[in-house]
Amino acid sequence: MADSYHHGNLRQALIDAGIRIINGNGEESLSLRKAAAACNVSHAAPYAHFKDKNELLDAMKKSVTDSFTAELENAVKGAGSADEALIAMGRTYISFFSRNPDYFMFLFGKQNISAHLQMNKENKDDYPPFLLLRKYYEKHLKENGIKLSTKEQEIELIKTWAIVHGMASLACMKGVATSFDWNEPDERLIT
Amino acid sequence: MADSYHHGNLRQALIDAGIRIINGNGEESLSLRKAAAACNVSHAAPYAHFKDKNELLDAMKKSVTDSFTAELENAVKGAGSADEALIAMGRTYISFFSRNPDYFMFLFGKQNISAHLQMNKENKDDYPPFLLLRKYYEKHLKENGIKLSTKEQEIELIKTWAIVHGMASLACMKGVATSFDWNEPDERLIT
DNA sequence: ACCTCAAACTTGACACTGTCAAGATTGAGT
């Protein structure tokens, strides 16, 4: 344990250090050199594992997204119906980013969401949280015997996401959320 | 006109140059030195007008927000009823940021929205676009004879904003919006 | 046991950035 890197699992260490640095101080406060220093490694060492600073950032985003997805999946486990699952997802979505506003800005604050979606594909349909939403939304339609055209379905899906995402966004803005209890509403957000 | 600055209206020139630089290349591509160079001025000249790089950014955000607000107000002029006004606002909100995705990331991509809200106050209630929304939402309630408690009203207001803001957010993410026509929906977003 | 060699890391350099201190220019008001 003394020095499991020097030769070891730098790369993961850099990802973890990067996330730790960002947390509470925002993305701006991260530099490759600081992350390297946090791993007791020279300033150019990261280039053995990442082509770019952006590649580090993308790996970090992937890591945060994985935590986020895990939390969503966990929230959905305790739900009896698809409706309950959807509500649980909405709550968790907003709650996760209310607890970690830095993560919200980190994930969505730059233009390149596609970069960390799946690295190689480019569509929202590969974004794990969106996959979850679609899955339970379709279940919800089936359970309640609702019939929609593909187009309508897509619109409703994006609208639902937009509500939750927009609320999370507002909840993360300082000076906007104070007078509002973000753990209370979102009962009526299902179409 | 040849050199209206040297002594002149640097500050506004810096704001304009900054916005021009950001447009199409994102916030990252702006440096104080580039903005200064674009105004034919030495690299430390901006410090006569802005304490910080952040103060320049805030001034730029204020400028962009003013354009945005103007567009919203203009959209509302042609509306017969409050309902029409609200729909027009929603369309314009999404349309504005679809046309200028860089502006969206610039305005909302960092944590400090409060910084450019009004510089001295700290509440969303001073954010001009939100003021507009509140105004026409209350008109809408009155016109349709709807009675809500203050709390309920606030919730509906934020929910409405969240939908529109969330849609704009999604519309600005590359790889998300492609399959979706952002000029078509938002008819049913009013409570 | 030795050699090999590619991967992992270090060192040193470069251009660029934000910021500050010190000086030079300027124009308006006395």
Added chain:
DNA sequence: ACTCAATCTTGACAGTGTCAAGTTTGAGGT
């Protein structure tokens, strides 16, 4: 014409991303 504060320049500093060149290292083949 003199003053002075606002404006702008010059020069410096530490910090940044990135690259080129060397150095260490540990696993695999002989």
